Amino acid sequence: MSRVAIIGCGMTSFGQQWDKGLVDLAVAASLRAMQDAGTESRIVDAVYCGNMSSGMFTGQEHISSMIADAAGLRMVPSTRVEAACASGAVALRQAFLAVKSGLHGCVLALGVEKMTDVSSTMSTRILSAASSQDYEASIGATFPGLYAMLARKHMDRYNTKEEQLAMVAVKNHDNALANPYAHLRKKISVDDVMQSQRIADPLKLLDCAPVSDGAAAVIVASEKIAGKADTPVWIEASAQSSDSISLHHREDLTTFKASACAAREAFRQARTGLNEIDCLELHDCFTIAEILALEDLGFAEKGSGGKMVEEGLTHVGGKIPANPSGGLKAKGHPIGASGIAQAIEATWQLRGTAANNTSPSKVLTHNVGGSGATAVVHIFGR
Amino acid sequence: MSRVAIIGCGMTSFGQQWDKGLVDLAVAASLRAMQDAGTESRIVDAVYCGNMSSGMFTGQEHISSMIADAAGLRMVPSTRVEAACASGAVALRQAFLAVKSGLHGCVLALGVEKMTDVSSTMSTRILSAASSQDYEASIGATFPGLYAMLARKHMDRYNTKEEQLAMVAVKNHDNALANPYAHLRKKISVDDVMQSQRIADPLKLLDCAPVSDGAAAVIVASEKIAGKADTPVWIEASAQSSDSISLHHREDLTTFKASACAAREAFRQARTGLNEIDCLELHDCFTIAEILALEDLGFAEKGSGGKMVEEGLTHVGGKIPANPSGGLKAKGHPIGASGIAQAIEATWQLRGTAANNTSPSKVLTHNVGGSGATAVVHIFGR
Numbered sequence: 001m002s003r004v005a006i007i008g009c010g011m012t013s014f015g016q017q018w019d020k021g022l023v024d025l026a027v028a029a030s031l032r033a034m035q036d037a038g039t040e041s042r043i044v045d046a047v048y049c050g051n052m053s054s055g056m057f058t059g060q061e062h063i064s065s066m067i068a069d070a071a072g073l074r075m076v077p078s079t080r081v082e083a084a085c086a087s088g089a090v091a092l093r094q095a096f097l098a099v100k101s102g103l104h105g106c107v108l109a110l111g112v113e114k115m116t117d118v119s120s121t122m123s124t125r126i127l128s129a130a131s132s133q134d135y136e137a138s139i140g141a142t143f144p145g146l147y148a149m150l151a152r153k154h155m156d157r158y159n160t161k162e163e164q165l166a167m168v169a170v171k172n173h174d175n176a177l178a179n180p181y182a183h184l185r186k187k188i189s190v191d192d193v194m195q196s197q198r199i200a201d202p203l204k205l206l207d208c209a210p211v212s213d214g215a216a217a218v219i220v221a222s223e224k225i226a227g228k229a230d231t232p233v234w235i236e237a238s239a240q241s242s243d244s245i246s247l248h249h250r251e252d253l254t255t256f257k258a259s260a261c262a263a264r265e266a267f268r269q270a271r272t273g274l275n276e277i278d279c280l281e282l283h284d285c286f287t288i289a290e291i292l293a294l295e296d297l298g299f300a301e302k303g304s305g306g307k308m309v310e311e312g313l314t315h316v317g318g319k320i321p322a323n324p325s326g327g328l329k330a331k332g333h334p335i336g337a338s339g340i341a342q343a344i345e346a347t348w349q350l351r352g353t354a355a356n357n358t359s360p361s362k363v364l365t366h367n368v369g370g371s372g373a374t375a376v377v378h379i380f381g382r
Numbered sequence: 383m384s385r386v387a388i389i390g391c392g393m394t395s396f397g398q399q400w401d402k403g404l405v406d407l408a409v410a411a412s413l414r415a416m417q418d419a420g421t422e423s424r425i426v427d428a429v430y431c432g433n434m435s436s437g438m439f440t441g442q443e444h445i446s447s448m449i450a451d452a453a454g455l456r457m458v459p460s461t462r463v464e465a466a467c468a469s470g471a472v473a474l475r476q477a478f479l480a481v482k483s484g485l486h487g488c489v490l491a492l493g494v495e496k497m498t499d500v501s502s503t504m505s506t507r508i509l510s511a512a513s514s515q516d517y518e519a520s521i522g523a524t525f526p527g528l529y530a531m532l533a534r535k536h537m538d539r540y541n542t543k544e545e546q547l548a549m550v551a552v553k554n555h556d557n558a559l560a561n562p563y564a565h566l567r568k569k570i571s572v573d574d575v576m577q578s579q580r581i582a583d584p585l586k587l588l589d590c591a592p593v594s595d596g597a598a599a600v601i602v603a604s605e606k607i608a609g610k611a612d613t614p615v616w617i618e619a620s621a622q623s624s625d626s627i628s629l630h631h632r633e634d635l636t637t638f639k640a641s642a643c644a645a646r647e648a649f650r651q652a653r654t655g656l657n658e659i660d661c662l663e664l665h666d667c668f669t670i671a672e673i674l675a676l677e678d679l680g681f682a683e684k685g686s687g688g689k690m691v692e693e694g695l696t697h698v699g700g701k702i703p704a705n706p707s708g709g710l711k712a713k714g715h716p717i718g719a720s721g722i723a724q725a726i727e728a729t730w731q732l733r734g735t736a737a738n739n740t741s742p743s744k745v746l747t748h749n750v751g752g753s754g755a756t757a758v759v760h761i762f763g764r
Contacts, residue, residue, distance in 0.1 A: 052443060053437050053443050055511050056438060058515070061435050061512055062466035062756070064465055064756075065465065065627055065755035066514070074625060075639070076624060081476075082443060082464060096483075101479040126437075130444040132448070133441050242450050243447065
């Protein structure tokens with residue numbers, strides 16, 4: 001079957017962008033991606049936009065046609081896709097499928113979220129719409145609370161330490177220092193994390209990804225079109241899985257089964273194994289999430305993710321660098337944009353132009369919706 | 383390229399369903415579709431859910447994984463797609479592309495909306511999120527107002543009569559009488575429409591589709607799987623287009639350019655022409671919309687849509703029956719479900735099991751988002 005590649009990338013800075021609206025951000029990223037692809041924009045024949053909740057954040061639904069129009073792509077089919085915090089990776093996956101189908105040759109896949117125009121109380125409430133309203137949000141279990149339960153269970157069962165969680169944050173902040181697009185470019189220490197405000201015990205403020213505005217976009221093209229591009233990066237696998245939305249319906253709170261399932265499928269599609277992957281972008285909305293991901297994807301034995309971080313294996317220069325971009329934790333987490341931003345970091349790593357270059361041969365990205373009800377894994381290669 | 387078929391259909395009644403939640407409705411329709419397909423549910427390997435605004439209507443986003451889980455499809459990739467009132471047809475199109483891509487063999491495409499748990503003021507406000515917040519909703523131009531402007535312009539330019547608009551409603555109510563799933567199974571007369579309350583002049587209450595709860599689902603399968611089904615209905619074309627979201631950005635208010643564009647592409651894909659289509663399901667959210675659709679799709683000369691309705695050409699038994707199901711106008715319009723319900727009517731027509739059977743050889747469906755910023759056209763055949 002013919003291959004599919006990323007041939008262009010563009011993103012906005014992540015952070016508080018009070019002078020820009022959702023469409024402004026989406027269009028800025030999209031135009032940069034089209035320019036980077038070096039193709040004329042009129043060759044783009046479909047658009048997918050990952051976005052979790054423009055309706056609740058901004059009062060505007062139906063944003064896909066607005067973005068296409070404002071980006072100079074009026075008449076082009078344009079569709080919003082949503083799977084909570086995994087909306088970005090799901091948009092990339094739809095672009096991949098659309099090209100694979102043969103109906104489209106060159107697709108703009110973007111993600112965007114405008115989160116800071118509402119109060120932090122309101123953004124917490126809106127984000128909780130990605131968890132079960134009936135069983136979780138209604139009793140006050142917001143996402144920090146849900147991930148705190150996962151962290152507590154992991155600590156109890158596997159002797160994972162709060163300091164190991166903190167080390168994820170320290171590493172990702174270190175990585176973000178070099179990333180001009182990152183929201184939190186600030187060096188922190190384990191002590192800083194340990195002494196930051198407790199949000200939902202054992203998670204503290206610096207264990208949590210920030211609330212950010214931002215957009216990211218890639219141009220996904222058929223083998224025929226990509227063959228003319230300078231540095232195509234091939235999408236070798238695009239796999240997605242789902243699970244119960246509520247934690248109480250899971251057999252085990254120390255694993256995201258959807259992540260493991262999507263990873264298995266991704267390795268099958270790419271005909272590759274763990275050992276061939278040498279760089280990771282993981283869904284670290286909270287520090288415990290990066291540890292769960294290392295284990296669920298198979299890079300750490302179950303229960304040993306904290307130790308792996310402590311040993312420095314996931315640092316840039318370590319055995320398998322994780323989140324050289326700074327991750328959601330320090331790069332920022334404009335919900336719908338995060339999955340696309342991961343794909344951009346993968347592309348830049350494989351092109352050799354990333355800020356923290358790790359010279360990988362294959363990069364795996366991992367994007368999660370909610371507390372694991374959606375997981376998407378992509379594998380990229382040169 | 384290999385073909386793609388619908389092999390199973392299921393829907394709930396459309397109407398006020400205060401005893402059922404969004405997931406209940408979605409699962410009921412999905413289970414019926416899987417049963418109708420006669421395949422085991424475990425062969426379903428992806429889910430697409432069309433839904434406009436579960437977040438604003440119910441406070442719950444991320445519904446795709448909830449629905450997959452509740453329908454017995456945990457772990458299966460499940461994605462919500464949104465393009466306002468065209469969300470259903472867009473979900474069908476993603477299922478079509480997913481099967482075409484070769485990555486999926488059997489996909490559940492469903493649409494659902496739960497609209498009646500909020501006040502009618504609130505539902506009007508939420509629906510306005512499908513129009514431009516900046517240029518339309520903010521000045522009080524809700525959808526009846528926007529479509530009223532389109533109707534007024536059409537009346538001015540082409541001498542279309544209010545009575546001709548009313549005849550669309552009368553026909554569609556007539557058709558809905560036989561449809562057990564329809565929201566408004568009530569015979570009405572042109573006088574009834576003309577004397578009903580003015581909502582936004584020249585549109586009256588009976589020119590408007592109702593606010594409904596409901597869900598609809600189809601099973602979309604590869605040629606290999608469909609070959610074993612009893613009565614596969616082939617998706618011969620799946621085309622989508624977009625336009626500016628605001629009416630003031632359009633060159634012409636008497637046409638939806640996206641509809642015309644999608645139709646052109648659909649005829650190209652199906653390698654067929656107008657004359658081979660002998661049944662239509664059109665997006666009649668307001669009566670004027672059906673007249674616009676007849677013209678934009680090419681079945682009536684520009685400006686003569688009203689006359690075509692008046693002459694009875696679109697009645698069941700007429701030259702080209704439009705909305706034998708009752709259409710959005712009388713069957714009901716649970717936003718995300720409408721595009722899938724159209725595909726179900728097309729399937730039933732082609733199987734020969736529709737309530738108002740027109741024995742067609744090819745059926746065209748037409749689903750619109752907002753006031754024409756998205757349009758999707760499918761062509762189905764035996």
